[in-house]
Amino acid sequence: MKNNLSNIKKAIKYLNNNECIGIPTETVYGLAANAYSDKATQKIFTLKKRPKKNPLIVHYHSLNDLKKDCFLDLNFFKLYKSFCPGPISFVLKLKCNSRISKNVTNKKETIAVRFPNHRLTRSLLKFLKYPLAAPSANLSKQISPVSKNDVNDEFGNKIKFILDGGQSKIGVESTIVSLIGKPRILRLGGIERNSIEKIFRKIKKLKHIKKNIVVPGQGKVHYSPGIPIRLNIKKPKKQEAYILIKKRKFSTKNFYYLSKKNNLKEAAKNLYKTLRKIKKNKFKSIAVEKIPNTGFGETINDRLIRASK
Numbered sequence: 073m074k075n076n077l078s079n080i081k082k083a084i085k086y087l088n089n090n091e092c093i094g095i096p097t098e099t100v101y102g103l104a105a106n107a108y109s110d111k112a113t114q115k116i117f118t119l120k121k122r123p124k125k126n127p128l129i130v131h132y133h134s135l136n137d138l139k140k141d142c143f144l145d146l147n148f149f150k151l152y153k154s155f156c157p158g159p160i161s162f163v164l165k166l167k168c169n170s171r172i173s174k175n176v177t178n179k180k181e182t183i184a185v186r187f188p189n190h191r192l193t194r195s196l197l198k199f200l201k202y203p204l205a206a207p208s209a210n211l212s213k214q215i216s217p218v219s220k221n222d223v224n225d226e227f228g229n230k231i232k233f234i235l236d237g238g239q240s241k242i243g244v245e246s247t248i249v250s251l252i253g254k255p256r257i258l259r260l261g262g263i264e265r266n267s268i269e270k271i272f273r274k275i276k277k278l279k280h281i282k283k284n285i286v287v288p289g290q291g292k293v294h295y296s297p298g299i300p301i302r303l304n305i306k307k308p309k310k311q312e313a314y315i316l317i318k319k320r321k322f323s324t325k326n327f328y329y330l331s332k333k334n335n336l337k338e339a340a341k342n343l344y345k346t347l348r349k350i351k352k353n354k355f356k357s358i359a360v361e362k363i364p365n366t367g368f369g370e371t372i373n374d375r376l377i378r379a380s381k
C-alpha cells in the first residue's frame with residue numbers, strides 16, 4: 073500500500089510535467105497524459121505513431137469533473153448508473169468552454185469519455201487537477217497491452233514510468249456507445265451488447281456499424297500480432313499455434329487455451345495475452361477454433377477478424 077502511494081506520487085510528478093506514462097485499467101493499459109495540455113497530448117500521438125485524426129478517450133474520476141467538459145443526458149445517466157465505473161466509454165457532446173486539448177478530439181464537437189474501474193488509476197485520477205487522455209498503450213495497430221511488461225515491450229525506455237496495477241481483469245477494450253442522437257454501439261468490448269440493449273428497452277437492436285466506419289481507429293487492420301491468423305479452423309497445420317476455448321483430449325505444446333471451459337468472458341481476458349505469447353514463441357502462423365458469436369464471443373471475433381486482415 074505504501075509502495076502504491078509512492079508510485080502514485082511518481083505518476084503525478086511525471087503527468088504534471090507534461091509527460092506520458094503507462095497506467096493500468098480493468099480493460100487494457102493506457103498511455104496517459106494531461107487531457108487539458110496540448111503539449112502532453114501531442115506526445116501520445118508521436119509515441120504511438122497514431123494518425124492525428126484518430127481522437128482519444130478521456131478518463132475521469134467523478135461526474136462533477138466530467139460535467140465541466142461535456143453535456144450529459146438521460147441516456148447517459150441510465151448507462152452510468154448500470155456500468156460505471158467500468159468498461160464502457162461514451163461519446164458525448166463537448167462543451168464550448170471545455171479545456172480539453174484540441175489534439176484529443178481532433179477539433180470535433182464530440183468527445184469519448186470513461187470512468188475506469190481500477191483502484192490505482194482511480195486514486196491517481198482523484199489526486200489530479202485534470203482528466204487523463206489515454207489510448208491503449210501500444211504502437212498504432214498493434215495488440216493492446218494487459219500488463220506492465222506488455223507496455224514495456226511496446227515502448228521500452230521511450231516512456232519514463234508505468235504504474236504497475238497487475239494484469240487487466242477484463243483484458244479487452246471498453247465498449248464504446250455513442251449518445252449523439254440515438255444510442256449506438258461503435259465498438260464492441262468489455263460490456264456485452266446484450267446488457268446495453270436491456271437498458272434501452274425501446275431500441276430492439278442497436279446497430280453495430282461495420283461497413284461505414286464511424287470510429288476512426290476502428291480500421292479493418294488492428295490488434296495485429298504481425299503473423300497470419302486463420303479463423304474457424306478444425307484442424308491446424310503442424311507448425312501452427314492453435315488457439316482453443318475448450319479442452320481437448322489430446323493437447324500438444326502448440327495448443328493455447330483462452331479458456332478450457334468454453335467460458336467466453338475468461339477467453340476475452342486471455343486473448344491479447346495469448347496472442348503476445350504466441351508471437352514471443354516465434355510461431356509463423358496462428359489457427360483459431362470457431363468461437364461462438366454471442367456475448368463476449370462477439371467481442372473476441374471482432375478483434376480476431378481485424379487481427380487476421
Ligand code: TXA
Binds near residue numbers: 101182184188258
Ligand atoms: O478500454 C479502453 O477504452 C482503453 C483504455 C486505455 O481506456 N482505451 C482505448 O483507447 O481503447 P483507443 O484510443 O485505443 O481506442 C479509442 C477509440 C478509437 O477507435 C477512437 O477512434 C475512438 O475511441 N474515439 C475517440 N473519440 C471518439 C469520438 N469523439 N467519436 C467516436 N469515436 C471516438
Ligand code: MG
Binds near residue numbers: 207208216
Ligand atoms: Mg487501441
